Amino acid sequence: MRYFLIERQLERSLKILWVENHAEFARLAARQFLRGHTVTVVPSLAAARAVLTVSRFDVLLVDFDLDDGKGTDLVRSLQEQPQRPPIVATSSHEEGNRALLEAGADAACSKLAFVEIRNVIKRVIEEGRAG
Secondary structure: OHHHHHHHHHHOOOEEEEEOOOHHHHHHHHHHHOOOOEEEEEOOHHHHHHHHHHOOOOEEEEOOEEOOEEHHHHHHHHOOOOOOOOEEEOOOOHHHHHHHHHHOOOEEOOHHHHHHHHHHHHHHHHHHHHO
């Protein structure tokens, strides 16, 4: 039964915040791999923090290297929130994803394997509901 509910949730459009400073990659990847979802892309920590003060999201995708710092800063600050959305690390390099996971991200999906992002999102939402 729980699996059915998770499948149903993923059938609806998720609100995704993607903290990613490579605009062209984000545009193409969102169109190809996140179709059907509402994706807000911001290029910096400051922009992410601003958006998070006024909007709620179902899941966050966070890159490691950003224009104004490291994604780990955002992930660490979100750990203090009692009800934060699941966080997926989306760096192109293993060291960045490892650092994001150590900071508190729930899962990682390298940009090199972004074809798997829907499965990763499904898994972190499932684990969040089970927990």
